[in-house]
Amino acid sequence: MTKEKIKQAALVAFAKGGYEGMSLAEVASAVGIKTPSIYAFFKSKQDLFMTIYHELLDEHAAQLVQQTNVMEIEGSEQRLRKVVEAMLDYHLREQTKTEFLTRVNLFPPDFLKDEMRSRFAANEQQIRSSLVAIFSEGIEQGDIQSEPLHELVDSFLCLLDGLFLQTFYYNKETLETSFFHAWKFYWQGISNRTANC
Template sequence: MDTKSKIREVALKLFADKGYEQTSLSTIASEVGIKTPSIYAFFKSKEDLFLTISEEVFIHHYEYIRMVSDDLNNETAERKLLTILEEMYNYHLKEETKTNFYRRFMMFSPEGLDGPIKEAFIKSDVLLSSILSEIFTQAIEQNEVRPLEADKLINSYLCLMDGLFLQLFYYSKEPEALERRLRSNWEIYWAGIKKEASVQLKELF
């Protein structure tokens, strides 16, 4: 692993574990095995290093979902959407450091950096929405889901995803509990958007 990659790897873990304010460049340098000034050959400042990692964390999550989606080209919309939720769980359980970083700094952004962090999040959110737009557009054309506005379908799914992500915070050590929550939420969600959804539900939109 080259020095720049090692700096990013060490900084990611320290930021995730200790927070932004409690992580110094000297600590990062010590963990990497270099002198502190050497970091400036790759990053302008601690802020630059932190924001670089932030964007990488968000984009890495998107790229994983894109890979999952691409492997499901011939599946139904129901299978695609459920699998993405399942793989979101798998991703966050497997990528513990990235998940801790994501959770910490989405909830408690360092002072003065909330704007750039939000921009990085929105960028990845737009990319994720593009994947969902493809799925929902095709699903409507193939009469798998009700012909609702794409934005409504995407936003509702993202809210479901965000809610399940929060459950990971409380039940990461209880896989059976996580599975039950995913299944029950998914069943209700899918019942609301599939083509055969009841007339009564339509009135909610």
């Protein structure tokens, strides 16, 4: 359907050029229609942008929550590691969507600045509570040091952010190496090693 094709093309264009740098003409041409036809489906450039933005936000949140909650099988290290891997995987697989979301989050167009802050806060809260669950379980099971949960979450999010940023300027292999090493020391930092001594 045309509407879907427009959204797809617009996503790519927004990701490449940002809100200002994207042109409806470019999108229309990619879809194979004329610029004004876009207005049959979206009432403005902003509307098109917001539609994509909200859909992506939902998809992204769903993805994350799913990855954090679904598997209660394995040990704490595996679970946490899976969270990171899932994120990296998503970002490597859906590079365009990641670029779009990152761009918007870091450099939102003026009209978005307000909505952004609140959305972002809500989003982070969701993730945090998912993580809290994993960490507290890990502590109970003796895998993870008994430290304040929010401290553990803070440090985990920092790791996540670091790897996420590297998505942008490392290629897949370098990224995986980086992840491997970062994780190694991170896990050493939070895991319960008293048993070993």
